[in-house]
Amino acid sequence: MRILVTGAGGFVGRALVSALAPDHDVIAVDRVCDGLAGADCRIWEGDFADPALLDQALADGCDAAVHLATVPGGAAEQNPALAFDVNVSASARLIDRVAAASPSPRFIFASSIAVFGDPMPTLVDDASPLCPRLVYGAHKAMIEQWIATMTRRGAIRGLSLRFPGIVARPRGVSGMKSAFMSDLFHAAIAHEPFAAPVSPGATMWLMSVSRLVANIAHALHGAPPAEPYALTLPALRTTMAELAQEVARQTGAAPSLVRYDPDPALEAGFGRQPPLETPTADAAGFRHDGSLEALVTAALRNISESDFA
Amino acid sequence: MRILVTGAGGFVGRALVSALAPDHDVIAVDRVCDGLAGADCRIWEGDFADPALLDQALADGCDAAVHLATVPGGAAEQNPALAFDVNVSASARLIDRVAAASPSPRFIFASSIAVFGDPMPTLVDDASPLCPRLVYGAHKAMIEQWIATMTRRGAIRGLSLRFPGIVARPRGVSGMKSAFMSDLFHAAIAHEPFAAPVSPGATMWLMSVSRLVANIAHALHGAPPAEPYALTLPALRTTMAELAQEVARQTGAAPSLVRYDPDPALEAGFGRQPPLETPTADAAGFRHDGSLEALVTAALRNISESDFA
Numbered sequence: 001m002r003i004l005v006t007g008a009g010g011f012v013g014r015a016l017v018s019a020l021a022p023d024h025d026v027i028a029v030d031r032v033c034d035g036l037a038g039a040d041c042r043i044w045e046g047d048f049a050d051p052a053l054l055d056q057a058l059a060d061g062c063d064a065a066v067h068l069a070t071v072p073g074g075a076a077e078q079n080p081a082l083a084f085d086v087n088v089s090a091s092a093r094l095i096d097r098v099a100a101a102s103p104s105p106r107f108i109f110a111s112s113i114a115v116f117g118d119p120m121p122t123l124v125d126d127a128s129p130l131c132p133r134l135v136y137g138a139h140k141a142m143i144e145q146w147i148a149t150m151t152r153r154g155a156i157r158g159l160s161l162r163f164p165g166i167v168a169r170p171r172g173v174s175g176m177k178s179a180f181m182s183d184l185f186h187a188a189i190a191h192e193p194f195a196a197p198v199s200p201g202a203t204m205w206l207m208s209v210s211r212l213v214a215n216i217a218h219a220l221h222g223a224p225p226a227e228p229y230a231l232t233l234p235a236l237r238t239t240m241a242e243l244a245q246e247v248a249r250q251t252g253a254a255p256s257l258v259r260y261d262p263d264p265a266l267e268a269g270f271g272r273q274p275p276l277e278t279p280t281a282d283a284a285g286f287r288h289d290g291s292l293e294a295l296v297t298a299a300l301r302n303i304s305e306s307d308f309a
Numbered sequence: 310m311r312i313l314v315t316g317a318g319g320f321v322g323r324a325l326v327s328a329l330a331p332d333h334d335v336i337a338v339d340r341v342c343d344g345l346a347g348a349d350c351r352i353w354e355g356d357f358a359d360p361a362l363l364d365q366a367l368a369d370g371c372d373a374a375v376h377l378a379t380v381p382g383g384a385a386e387q388n389p390a391l392a393f394d395v396n397v398s399a400s401a402r403l404i405d406r407v408a409a410a411s412p413s414p415r416f417i418f419a420s421s422i423a424v425f426g427d428p429m430p431t432l433v434d435d436a437s438p439l440c441p442r443l444v445y446g447a448h449k450a451m452i453e454q455w456i457a458t459m460t461r462r463g464a465i466r467g468l469s470l471r472f473p474g475i476v477a478r479p480r481g482v483s484g485m486k487s488a489f490m491s492d493l494f495h496a497a498i499a500h501e502p503f504a505a506p507v508s509p510g511a512t513m514w515l516m517s518v519s520r521l522v523a524n525i526a527h528a529l530h531g532a533p534p535a536e537p538y539a540l541t542l543p544a545l546r547t548t549m550a551e552l553a554q555e556v557a558r559q560t561g562a563a564p565s566l567v568r569y570d571p572d573p574a575l576e577a578g579f580g581r582q583p584p585l586e587t588p589t590a591d592a593a594g595f596r597h598d599g600s601l602e603a604l605v606t607a608a609l610r611n612i613s614e615s616d617f618a
Binding site for chain 2: 080084088089092096130134137138146149
C-alpha cells in the first residue's frame with residue numbers, strides 16, 4: 001500500500017512512519033524531515049500546502065493518506081488567519097488532490113477532541129454535538145465535514161479520528177496548549193520539579209503515541225468507514241494526580257517534585273474532560289492503552305526510543 | 310441599525326434591501342448592483358471577497374450583516390475550487406472582518422437545506438444530522454460551524470438560516486439546480502408550455518421571497534440566537550402537481566401546458582423532500598407562507614413588482 005503522510009516529521013508522524021515503512025511504500029511530507037533520516041520511505045521536504053510539491057509527491061498516485069500536518073491549538077489562537085490557510089484551505093486542497101490521484105483512496109484525518117468545545121458536556125459519547133470554541137477545533141470540525149462529503153461522493157474513503165491528548169510529546173515549544181501533559185514525563189525523567197498548570201483533580205483523556213499509531217494503522221487496514229465518517233477515539237481518563245503518581249512510580253522521581261499551580265483557562269480547557277463513551281470506535285476495533293500503568297510505560301518507552309529523551 | 314448586505318444585487322438581496330432601506334442604514338455590496346438603483350442605501354459595487362472593498366464599506370462599522378452572496382449549487386458543482394474560495398474562504402474572512410468592525414454584531418448567514426444531503430432522511434427535524442453530498446451543502450455546513458464558533462467566542466451574534474426553495478426567482482441562468490421551481494411561474498404567466506424535470510408527485514419545500522425577507526428581518530431584530538446558532542426555516546411542503554395546479558388557477562394558464570419529464574438526478578436531489586418539522590424556528594417566531602394559495606399569490610406579486618416580470 002502506498003501511503004502519503006503529512007506532518008511526517010512531527011512527533012506523531014515520525015512514530016507512524018517508523019511503524020508503516022517496513023511494510024508499505026510511505027510518501028513522507030513535512031517542512032522539516034530531520035527525524036526521518038533513517039526511515040525507509042520517500043521523503044518530500046516542503047509544505048503540504050504547496051501544490052507543486054504535492055503534484056510531485058503524488059505523481060504515482062497513492063492508496064491512502066494520513067493527514068497529520070496542522071497549526072495546533074495554541075498557535076491557531078495566536079494566528080487564526082494562518083491557521084485557516086493551513087487547517088482549512090490547504091487541507092481541503094490536499095483532500096481534493098489525493099482524491100484526484102487515485103480511485104477512492106483511504107483518507108485518515110487527524111481531528112481532535114477540541115471539536116467538543118469547552119466547557120464540555122457532562123458526558124461525551126457518539127451522539128455529542130460538535131461545539132468548538134477554539135479556532136483549532138472549529139477548523140477540525142469544518143474539515144471533518146468536507147471529508148464526510150467527499151466520502152459520500154465516492155471520491156475518497158475518509159475517516160476523521162478525534163485524537164485525545166497524546167503523550168509524551170517532545171519537550172519544547174509545540175504550539176500545543178496541552179503540552180503540560182507531556183512535560184510532566186520529561187520533568188520526572190530528569191528528576192526536576194514540575195509545576196502542573198491544572199489542579200490535582202483535573203481530569204484528562206490520554207493516549208500513548210504508540211497506541212495512537214496502532215489505531216491509525218487499524219484505520220488504514222480495517223473495515224471501510226461508515227456515516228458520519230468521524231470517530232472519537234477511545235481514551236484513558238485519568239486525573240492529573242493519578243498520572244503524576246504513576247509517572248513518579250515508574251521513573252523513581254519523588255512525588256513531591258510535582259506542585260499544582262492551576263491556570264483557570266487551562267483547567268477549563270483541558271482539565272475538565274468528562275466521562276467518555278466511544279461505542280462506535282470500540283466496536284470498530286479502536287482501543288485505548290488499557291490501563292494507566294500501560295499508558296505511562298508506553299509513553300516512557302517512546303521517550304527513551306526517540307531523539308528527544 | 311447599520312446593516313451590511315452581501316449579494317445585495319441578487320434576487321433575495323434586492324427584496325431584502327427594499328424592505329430594510331426605509332428604516333435602516335443599509336450597506337449594499339454586490340458585483341452587479343443595477344437592480345438597486347432606486348433604493349435608499351449605500352451601494353458598494355464590487356466583490357465581498359475583496360478586503361479593500363470591505364474595509365471601505367465597513368469604515369464606520371456595522372450593527373449587523375446579512376451574508377447572501379454565494380456560488381450556488383449547480384455552479385459550485387461545476388467549479389468546486391471557485392466555490393470554496395467564495396463560499397468558504399471569503400465567507401470566513403467576511404465574518405472575521407464584520408466581527409472586527411463592531412462589538413458583537415448580528416450576523417445572519419444564508420445557509421441551505423442542502424446541508425441535509427440527498428437522499429434526505431424520512432423526516433427532517435431539528436435533530437437531523439448534517440449530511441451534505443453537494444459541494445454547495447458542504448460549504449454551507451462548514452461556514453455554519455465557523456459562525457457558531459465565532460458566536461460562542463462572543464465575536465459575533467451569529468445565526469445561520471437554512472433556506473428552502475425560494476420562489477419565484479427571475480428567469481435565466483442562476484446556477485441554481487432548483488431553478489425549475491421558479492420557471493414554472495414564469496411559464497404560467499406567459500401561458501407557455503412547461504416541462505417539469507420532476508414527477509407530479511415530487512415533494513418540495515418552498516417559501517416566497519417576501520416571506521423569506523420577513524424571516525430575515527425577524528432574525529435581525531428578534532431575540533439573540535442560541536446554540537447551535539443554526540435554524541432550519543419552516544417551509545410549505547407541496548407536490549409539483551399541487552403547485553402547478555395552483556399556479557395555473559391564479560394565472561389563468563391552462564393546466565395542460567405543464568407536462569412532466571423527470572430527470573432522475575433532479576428528482577432525487579429536489580423532488581424527495583420529506584415531512585419537515587422546525588419546532589425551534591417556529592417557537593422563535595419564524596414562519597412559512599401559511600398556505601399554498603398564499604405562497605403562490607406572494608410569488609406572483611413578487612414577479613409583477615420586479616424588473617423581471
